[in-house]
Amino acid sequence: MAKKAELSVEDRLRSLYDLQLIDSRVDEIRNIRGELPLEVRDLEDEVEGLNTRLEKLNGGLTVVDEEIKSKKNLIEEAKTLIKKYAEQQKNVRNNREFNSITKEIEFQELEIELAEKHIKEFKVQTEQKKEIISETKDRLKDRQAHLKHKKSELNAILAETEKEETALVKKSEEYQESLDERLVNAYHRIRANVKNGLAVVAIERGASGGSFFTIPPQVQVEIASRKKVITDEHSGRILVDAQLAEEQKEKMQKLFAKLS
The missing domain is CATH 1.10.287.1490 (Helix Hairpins)
Incomplete structure (x- = not known):
């Protein structure tokens, strides 16, 4: 079995956020179907x-x-x-x-x-x-x-x-394959335990996305440095900086446009 290429922490964070955006889009499609x-x-x-x-x-x-x-x-x-x-x-x-x-x-x-x-x-x-x-x-x-x-x-x-959902599920699997298994397991565990399935969130106005708890300035600097995977001590979510999130959103919106 071929060994996975070693990703930098920043690449892992980007891939994790991409994975979150893909899975959130799948959730959105399934919510449209609803009951x-x-x-x-x-x-x-x-x-x-x-x-x-x-x-x-x-x-x-x-x-x-x-x-x-x-x-x-x-x-x-x-x-x-x-x-x-x-x-x-x-x-x-x-x-x-x-x-x-x-x-x-x-x-x-x-x-x-x-x-x-x-x-x-x-x-x-x-x-x-x-x-x-x-x-x-x-x-x-x-x-x-x-x-x-x-x-x-x-x-x-x-x-x-249906076509878009199938393509997105396949993309989600591809991203999971590219990431470390331990990190993917942590992602799924967090996703199952938090509101709206958001396991990876960006910092918004000094707080983790969807939370009212402020992230200390020093921790915000560490998150922005993209040197290690940092989680919110209150919600357990994986945190990324706003700029990275914006860049990945723009990238994934182009992908979603092609698949829809």
Whole structure:
């Protein structure tokens, strides 16, 4: 494996600040996407759930319709039997036969009454199910439209930023490869523990970037000399002087313009 070229402290500071600018740009791109991928996934799950619910509701409606048909058939059969028994009553030979047929007629009349009651109940269920189906369809239509909009929004952002993000991630890896592993590990550790992922910051108005803690004048002179890597005792961030930061920002802005 080829040995890494030994960088001066100043070169390491410049590379570290470049790495920070690259990673911050990647963070910015990912923040633009924000919660969109998660929103799209949640909407897809909701649409799938609503479709499943509709299938079950329609299935339930079919079952109720079949029950109504069954009860209507039972009523027709009972009416046929009543007509048949009524004819038989005309030819009975004694009261016992007459009473027996009368009971059969009464039983079929009760069957008709019960079936009609069930049909009314099933019709109420049908109306309720139809109302829920209608509401579910409206909800599904709304969620599908919202999903289409969010997908379009996400795809537009991806189309605009995916190429740049991929190129920037590759550049970040290249810069990390050029730096000492211990320094890169320290950079990632600081970046994970500070606000906005800023592990390397410039001195601004005598304080470390993003901090209200003043850097002593002697330490500012040491930072400006670029002879060693110095960290802020309050935030732990790696510090660079404003001039170096400005020079690297200008350099990286040209790179970002090419990649975007």
